[in-house]
Amino acid sequence: MIVATDVYYKDSIAFASGVLFRSWSDEYPFEEKQSHLTNVKSYIPGQFYIRELPCILSLLKMLNSLPDIIIIDGNVWLGKEKKPGLGKYLFDSLKEHCAVIGVAKSPFGIMPEQAKVYRAKSHRPLYVTSIGIDEEEAKNNIQQMYGQGRIPYMLKRADQLSREASKTSI
Numbered sequence: 001m002i003v004a005t006d007v008y009y010k011d012s013i014a015f016a017s018g019v020l021f022r023s024w025s026d027e028y029p030f031e032e033k034q035s036h037l038t039n040v041k042s043y044i045p046g047q048f049y050i051r052e053l054p055c056i057l058s059l060l061k062m063l064n065s066l067p068d069i070i071i072i073d074g075n076v077w078l079g080k081e082k083k084p085g086l087g088k089y090l091f092d093s094l095k096e097h098c099a100v101i102g103v104a105k106s107p108f109g110i111m112p113e114q115a116k117v118y119r120a121k122s123h124r125p126l127y128v129t130s131i132g133i134d135e136e137e138a139k140n141n142i143q144q145m146y147g148q149g150r151i152p153y154m155l156k157r158a159d160q161l162s163r164e165a166s167k168t169s170i
Helices: 048-060 086-093 135-144 153-168
Strands: 002-010 013-021 031-037 069-072 099-104 126-131
Touching: 002 048, 002 153, 013 048, 013 153, 031 048, 031 153, 048 069, 048 086, 069 086, 086 099, 086 126, 099 135, 126 135
Parallel strands: 002 069, 069 099
Antiparallel strands: 002 013, 013 031, 099 126
């Protein structure tokens, strides 16, 4: 099982969503989950994990079991120096029980060239980093994901769910 996650913030409330699917080429999820947290921490550049990690962990607690792979909207490693990012902290928090793939839409600092993944006909790359799974395999998996554009459908759906939840909840 694979889960694509995203978190949307509205003031001090976080709306986390997870889109669960079985195969990289799946067109539709088999399940969707949503949660929200109040009083979330403020964003600190380079320490995004302080804000986002509790949201993702809360979402994962709603699942019957941990997935094999978690895809986050963010980085596992930051910059060429490969400093720990959200994905590394998530991996450690889960005691290395599932692989984490970070898919960032923009670079954090100077990202290594090998982190770039181009999908479809887009000239703008995604930045893919991973832990618990070979980085080349992770990049190939992201390229195989269903969807015509730069952003795979499952990642778009996770984003859409979290934004929708912010409009209908609380």
